[in-house]
Amino acid sequence: MASTLPYDVQSIRSEFPILQRKVKGKSLVYFDNAATAQKPKQVIDAITHYYSHYNANIHRGLHTLADEATAAFEASRAAVQAFIGAKQHEEIIFTKGTTESINLVSNAWGNVFLEAGDEIIISSLEHHANIVPWQMIAERKGAVIRVIPIDADGRLDMEAYKKMLSSKTKMVSVVHASNALGVINPIEQIIQLAHQHGALALVDGAQSAVHLDIDVQSLDCDFFVFSGHKTYGPTGVGILYGKRHILESMQPYQGGGEMIKEVSFEKSTYNELPFKFEAGTPNIADVIALQFGIDFISRIGKAAIRQHEAELLAYASSKLRLVEGLKIRGDVEEKVSVVSFTIEGVHPQDLAILLDNQGIAVRTGHHCAQPLMNCLGVVGTTRASFAAYNTIEEIDILIEALNKSLKMLK
Numbered sequence: 001m002a003s004t005l006p007y008d009v010q011s012i013r014s015e016f017p018i019l020q021r022k023v024k025g026k027s028l029v030y031f032d033n034a035a036t037a038q039k040p041k042q043v044i045d046a047i048t049h050y051y052s053h054y055n056a057n058i059h060r061g062l063h064t065l066a067d068e069a070t071a072a073f074e075a076s077r078a079a080v081q082a083f084i085g086a087k088q089h090e091e092i093i094f095t096k097g098t099t100e101s102i103n104l105v106s107n108a109w110g111n112v113f114l115e116a117g118d119e120i121i122i123s124s125l126e127h128h129a130n131i132v133p134w135q136m137i138a139e140r141k142g143a144v145i146r147v148i149p150i151d152a153d154g155r156l157d158m159e160a161y162k163k164m165l166s167s168k169t170k171m172v173s174v175v176h177a178s179n180a181l182g183v184i185n186p187i188e189q190i191i192q193l194a195h196q197h198g199a200l201a202l203v204d205g206a207q208s209a210v211h212l213d214i215d216v217q218s219l220d221c222d223f224f225v226f227s228g229h230k231t232y233g234p235t236g237v238g239i240l241y242g243k244r245h246i247l248e249s250m251q252p253y254q255g256g257g258e259m260i261k262e263v264s265f266e267k268s269t270y271n272e273l274p275f276k277f278e279a280g281t282p283n284i285a286d287v288i289a290l291q292f293g294i295d296f297i298s299r300i301g302k303a304a305i306r307q308h309e310a311e312l313l314a315y316a317s318s319k320l321r322l323v324e325g326l327k328i329r330g331d332v333e334e335k336v337s338v339v340s341f342t343i344e345g346v347h348p349q350d351l352a353i354l355l356d357n358q359g360i361a362v363r364t365g366h367h368c369a370q371p372l373m374n375c376l377g378v379v380g381t382t383r384a385s386f387a388a389y390n391t392i393e394e395i396d397i398l399i400e401a402l403n404k405s406l407k408m409l410k
Contacts, residue, residue: 015040026359034385046289072288079291085215090273097238098206099129101225106133108250116142119168123148125178154183154330169199176208180367181330182338211336233293234286254279309337312386337386354405
């Protein structure tokens with residue numbers, strides 16, 4: 001996904017209609033990209049075009065609109081397959097988000113393969129979506145959850161992880177890059193060690209898919225999950241990649257139309273992959289639009305975007321370190337474009353309100369990673385996260401607004 005074109009951030013910004021708006025009379029500075037990225041016009045237009053020109057249900061109809069909608073829907077599946085390097089398009093399952101993808105695996109795999117006393121390993125860095133589903137299935141099946149600890153900077157304790165692994169380990173489910181801190185985990189090593197002990201490995205790629213080069217075959221992960229809305233696509237679309245033979249061994253997650261082959265009142269048989277896990281009418285318009293978010297990334301090139309974001313992160317971090325009483329959390333070299341910080345004596349929520357009054361959108365709180373915040377000994381952080389369309393000038397605006405806000409709070 002390389003591009004030979006020069007990086008023209010102003011041209012990129014012109015593709016995003018929302019960046020033209022004002023908030024509280026100020027030009028919008030959007031630094032909440034780890035929560036959701038803004039959408040380029042081509043994504044927005046794709047949704048409108050579908051509803052205006054070929055709205056129809058997919059895979060069932062024989063009329064022209066149904067054929068066109070089905071072709072566009074499956075084109076998105078092919079785009080995702082290429083985006084993450086999957087071997088077969090049947091290995092790509094559409095869900096409504098990363099959360100549903102993990103729930104699908106925890107239920108459809110866990111109901112078949114987990115037994116009392118089996119162990120599931122997660123990490124201290126996990127989003128609630130990679131904690132709660134495992135807790136729920138573990139409670140039902142009598143399994144045990146073990147948690148990889150972190151150091152003060154948010155790095156996983158890999159020696160502790162190695163000691164946790166045993167013949168009891170059945171699943172290792174770990175985030176690729178922390179949504180709260182930006183820290184990138186050594187996921188290749190995590191997967192390799194899991195496999196050495198006969199365990200499967202799930203990678204939560206919600207934050208990594210948009211920033212890092214992903215090749216699921218090279219990673220050799222058994223499952224990879226992410227959300228379309230963090231990759232410049234619409235909300236309500238998630239992706240579950242699974243190795244075909246594992247997906248075929250799992251039970252359907254939901255029952256209904258599309259996921260069946262034959263139905264009688266006595267017995268039903270299930271459809272082939274990927275439809276076995278896609279019960280009912282899917283989110284057709286947004287799945288179709290997803291490919292245009294992926295196209296946006298591919299056209300600019302992940303490497304070019306990553307370099308731009310790295311420059312933003314380095315500049316923002318250097319400026320933030322000069323703020324009295326401010327501590328960057330997860331201040332490590334290997335991270336995606338997220339900077340999360342606390343300021344002595346200042347509650348993150350108060351700071352967020354004052355920044356919003358100056359047109360700046362950041363995220364504050366525990367970032368759906370409350371156990372992580374407990375590990376760090378804080379109630380929450382302020383998080384600024386950067387995307388392809390952000391600029392150095394916007395960071396200067398943030399720093400100026402931050403200093404102004406601190407004077408008001410102190």
